[in-house]
Amino acid sequence: MKELIEKYKERGFKLTPQRLAILKFLDGNTSHPTADDIYRQIKKDYPTVSFATVYNTLQMLQKKGEVAEITIDHQKKHYDPNPKPHHHIICISCNKIGDVFEDYSEALRLPYHIEEEFKPVGSHINFYGICRGCQKKHKRRN
Amino acid sequence: MKELIEKYKERGFKLTPQRLAILKFLDGNTSHPTADDIYRQIKKDYPTVSFATVYNTLQMLQKKGEVAEITIDHQKKHYDPNPKPHHHIICISCNKIGDVFEDYSEALRLPYHIEEEFKPVGSHINFYGICRGCQKKHKRRN
DNA sequence: ATTTAAATTAGAATAATTCTAATCTAGTAA
DNA sequence: TTACTAGATTAGAATTATTCTAATTTAAAT
Numbered sequence: 001m002k003e004l005i006e007k008y009k010e011r012g013f014k015l016t017p018q019r020l021a022i023l024k025f026l027d028g029n030t031s032h033p034t035a036d037d038i039y040r041q042i043k044k045d046y047p048t049v050s051f052a053t054v055y056n057t058l059q060m061l062q063k064k065g066e067v068a069e070i071t072i073d074h075q076k077k078h079y080d081p082n083p084k085p086h087h088h089i090i091c092i093s094c095n096k097i098g099d100v101f102e103d104y105s106e107a108l109r110l111p112y113h114i115e116e117e118f119k120p121v122g123s124h125i126n127f128y129g130i131c132r133g134c135q136k137k138h139k140r141r142n
Numbered sequence: 143m144k145e146l147i148e149k150y151k152e153r154g155f156k157l158t159p160q161r162l163a164i165l166k167f168l169d170g171n172t173s174h175p176t177a178d179d180i181y182r183q184i185k186k187d188y189p190t191v192s193f194a195t196v197y198n199t200l201q202m203l204q205k206k207g208e209v210a211e212i213t214i215d216h217q218k219k220h221y222d223p224n225p226k227p228h229h230h231i232i233c234i235s236c237n238k239i240g241d242v243f244e245d246y247s248e249a250l251r252l253p254y255h256i257e258e259e260f261k262p263v264g265s266h267i268n269f270y271g272i273c274r275g276c277q278k279k280h281k282r283r284n
Numbered sequence: 285a286t287t288t289a290a291a292t293t294a295g296a297a298t299a300a301t302t303c304t305a306a307t308c309t310a311g312t313a314a
Numbered sequence: 315t316t317a318c319t320a321g322a323t324t325a326g327a328a329t330t331a332t333t334c335t336a337a338t339t340t341a342a343a344t
Contacts, residue, residue, distance in 0.1 A: 014290060014341050035332080050293050055332070057291095071213055071268065074301095076331065089252070089260050100256055107249030110231070110269065114242055118231050118271030125267050126213065127252065129260030156310050156321060177301080192324050197301070199322095216332095218300065287344075297334065308323070314316085 004066060013060065018042065018049050022057045026067065026081035032088075032097040034076040072097065072126050089127035093134035100127060146208060155202065160184065160191050164199045168209065168223035174230075174239040176218040214239065214268045231269035235276035242269060 004023060008015050021042050031037070039054045058079055061067035070078040072090050078097060080088075087100040108123050130138070146165060150157055163184050173179070181196045200221055203209035212220040214232050220239060222230075229242040250265050272280070 009342095012290090016291060016341070018292075048293070050295090051332080052294090052334080053292060069216065071216060074211065074213060074216075074219055077216055089256060089262070091260065092263065098256060098259060100252065102253055104246075104249060107246060108267065108269075110242065111244055114231060114240060114269075116274075117240060118233065118269070118273050119277055120231070120269060120271045121234065122270045123267055124270075125250065125265055127250075127256075127260070127262060128264045128266075129262045131260050132258075135261055151311090154321090158310070158322060160323075190324070192326090193301080194303080194325090195323055285344100288340100288342095290339105290341085292339065293335105293337085295335090298332080300331085301329080303328065304324105304326090306324085308321105309319100310321085312318085312320105314318095 007064070011064075018046050018053050019057050021045055022054065026061075026079070029081055030099060032070055032078040032080055034078055036076065038079070070097065071124070085122075087125040087127065089129050091131035091134055092128050093130055093137070096131050096133075098131075100125070149206070153206075160188050160195050161199050163187055164196065168203075168221070171223055172241060174212055174220040174222055176220055178218065180221070212239065213266070227264075229267040229269065231271050233273035233276055234270050235272055235279070238273050238275075240273075242267070 004027075005015060005020070008019075008023075022038060025038060025041050026033075033041075035051065035054050035058065038058075039049065039051055042049045042054065058067060061081075062069065066081065066083055068080045068083070070080050070088055072078065072088055073095055080099075082099065084101070087102065087104070089098045089100055090096070104125065105123070110118075110120055146169075147157060147162070150161075150165075164180060167180060167183050168175075175183075177193065177196050177200065180200075181191065181193055184191045184196065200209060203223075204211065208223065208225055210222045210225070212222050212230055214220065214230055215237055222241075224241065226243070229244065229246070231240045231242055232238070246267065247265070252260075252262055
């Protein structure tokens with residue numbers, strides 16, 4: 001976190017209170033928040049904060065590789081502040097997202113005819129499941 | 143395709159010319175079209191067709207498992223009329239999407255602590271790459 | 285204290301998707 | 315064939331996430 005702030009300054013970016021609040025909120029956060037989640041949280045301390053600031057900051061953090069967009073929910077983008085490559089599992093009932101820290105890269109070999117057409121640069125797995133809470137809810141209904 | 147039309151009727155859905163046109167357009171289509179792509183195509187023959195019809199039909203086909211939404215591009219949803227489970231590779235430069243018919247399911251074992259929290263129901267891999275066309279473009283620039 | 289490039293802001297603009305309510309029609313049955 | 319009706323279509327409005335804009339403010343360097 002401190003390192004991040006340092007990196008921030010080194011690269012000539014200004015460290016504003018709003019950005020600091022966003023950085024703090026994201027630091028170690030595993031809730032995979034949306035821009036709106038972040039906005040609402042920051043608004044508590046900085047009532048005049050705007051979406052533009054949230055999106056700007058997220059965009060910058062993405063460029064720096066500190067935050068990744070999660071492509072798993074079509075409605076809204078989710079953001080993941082863990083820069084370590086990993087995968088995700090999403091509850092198909094409540095959309096809760098979990099992290100999957102497992103390296104499958106050895107197994108994910110592409111067929112040759114694909115590698116002729118695309119130079120691979122990465123991969124990401126979306127697992128789908130039903131979380132505990134929703135399993136219980138479903139049982140209750142039956 | 144014929145089977146699909148039969149299935150359609152059997153289940154009490156009406157087969158309208160617009161829907162038939164959409165079905166024909168999707169049949170065997172590997173271009174992973176967006177709703178807008180489909181709309182523009184159908185509009186050629188049915189100039190009064192509306193987005194509502196396109197989205198309605200896609201929704202119905204999804205429920206029947208004949209079409210799947212591809213969660214790989216945040217801007218727009220893409221649709222895949224191939225009901226056989228498979229994965230995708232997307233060009234990070236031009237967004238072109240390719241199909242990856244390879245069964246990785248054996249390798250995609252989830253860590254135990256995840257399986258305690260989620261009952262898995264499926265998975266989908268997004269591969270990222272640079273397509274031939276874009277590789278050439280990039281070289282040209284250098 | 286001054287300067288200035290960058291950041292913030294409110295609100296408008298954009299764009300994908302969903303909704304609505306009026307109209308129409310495929311398929312059925314008389 | 316005709317009439318019926320549940321379901322489909324339509325134009326356009328509404329919604330929602332995200333991006334843009336232009337005026338104002340500010341962090342950080344001088």
